[in-house]
Amino acid sequence: MESKPGIRDFYECANCARFLLPEILDLAAREGIFRRLRDVSPFTFDGFCDALEEDPGYAVSEGNRRRMIGVLVDLFREAGWIDHEDGGASRMPEEECGRVEDAQILFFRECLRHVPAFLRGEPALFRFDDRSVATWDRFLGCSSFRSCRRMLMELMGVENSPSFRLLDLCHGPGWGLADAVASYPEALVTAVDFTDSFARLAKERVNGAAGEVSGRSNIRWVDPGRWKGFGSPLPLDDGAFDAVLFSCGDPYIPRTIRKDVYRDISRVLVPGGRLGILTRAYPDPGRRHVLSSGVRIATLIHDFSEGVCAGWEGFSDPEENARMFEGIGYREGRGHRGRKSFLDGTLWVLEKR
Ligand SMILES: C[S@@+](CC[C@H](N)C(=O)[O-])C[C@H]1O[C@@H](n2cnc3c(N)ncnc32)[C@H](O)[C@@H]1O
Secondary structure (H helix, E strand, O other), X not given: OOOOOOHHHHHHHHHHHXXXXXXXXXXXXXXXXXXXXXXXOOOOHXXXXXXXXXXXXXXXXXXXXXXXXXXXXXXXXXXXOEOOOOOOEOOOOOOOOOOOOOHHHHHHHHHHHHHHHHHOOOOOOEOOOHHHHHHHHHHHOOHHHHHHHHHHHXXXXXXXXXXXEEEEEOOOXXXXXXXXXXXXXXOEEEEEOOOOOOHHHHHHHHHHHHHHHOOOOOEEEOOHHHOOOOOOOOXXXXXXXXXXXXXXXXXXXXXXXXXXXXXXXXXXXXXXXXXXXXXXXXXOOOOOOOOOHHHHHHHHXXXXXXXXXXXXXXXXXXXXXXXXXXXXXXXXXXOOOOOOEEOOOOEEEEEEO
């Protein structure tokens, strides 16, 4: 019997992510990043990027690499490795002990190994294609994500009723679908993704989950050939859904089209329908949205590491998001004391007005 979704898995995982700090420190030392940081005095971000372009030869103007350097600097600050005022290298991190073999940590570690080559201009390590399916499957099936998805569906008020229509947007390997089918076997679930690389695995997983509950699943699979991905309209009717589950996909939306993508998601929801997003909020300087230091550091480590995956745009600013959602016509999820964000900016629940 599986345990009920709880916040323990989530915070345990955030703490686990801190085990990667010494590895990132090693990486920065090996690559001469700290030395360059000290050389740039007074510290400016542009000056630091220029220095890294010169030596060790990072391709900072290509793709998301400049942003990755920015995330690294924020991580150094958050961990107390550089002074807040002038950016100068100051103290070393406290030694973390032990090695945790969590699926998320293993994925981040694999990504971190590729960072030096990627920053020098090598191609991305993982894509949403057949070659990377097994890696995504392991990473996305970790206990923290699984608890978060289940918690999110509870917060969204998903109902176990044949009249309740749930969309899993960007279903990937099908972990969210399997949980939906296991917890809400009567609901009518629609699954869409822009690639067919995940279809076979997701179908197997859903059939397994359905077999354990009722032996059937009310899933409608949208042919991936019908959707070209973010930036093109979803091949789904207006007002077709009571809820949309969008898990671990937000950081892959190109920055310039975020508003269009969320407007299109709103189009397929009924008025009063709910959108649930599993992601992270980028740690805000004012600490109003992401309070826990463990989660802030874990978020920056995650953002930096997954930066080597094709299409990664990173976690976004919680205040900008609040304005964007408000402008589109979403309001904070009703029924939960008007809150829209849970677990330090990890779960967002929005309602279409
Ligand atoms: C990290 S996976 C998350 C999968 C799944 N929702 C989960 O929680 O396990 C990101 C998902 O976004 C999809 N995706 C990535 N880039 C995309 C794009 N440009 N347009 C549409 N979907 C995209 C991928 O196919 C994948 O299903």
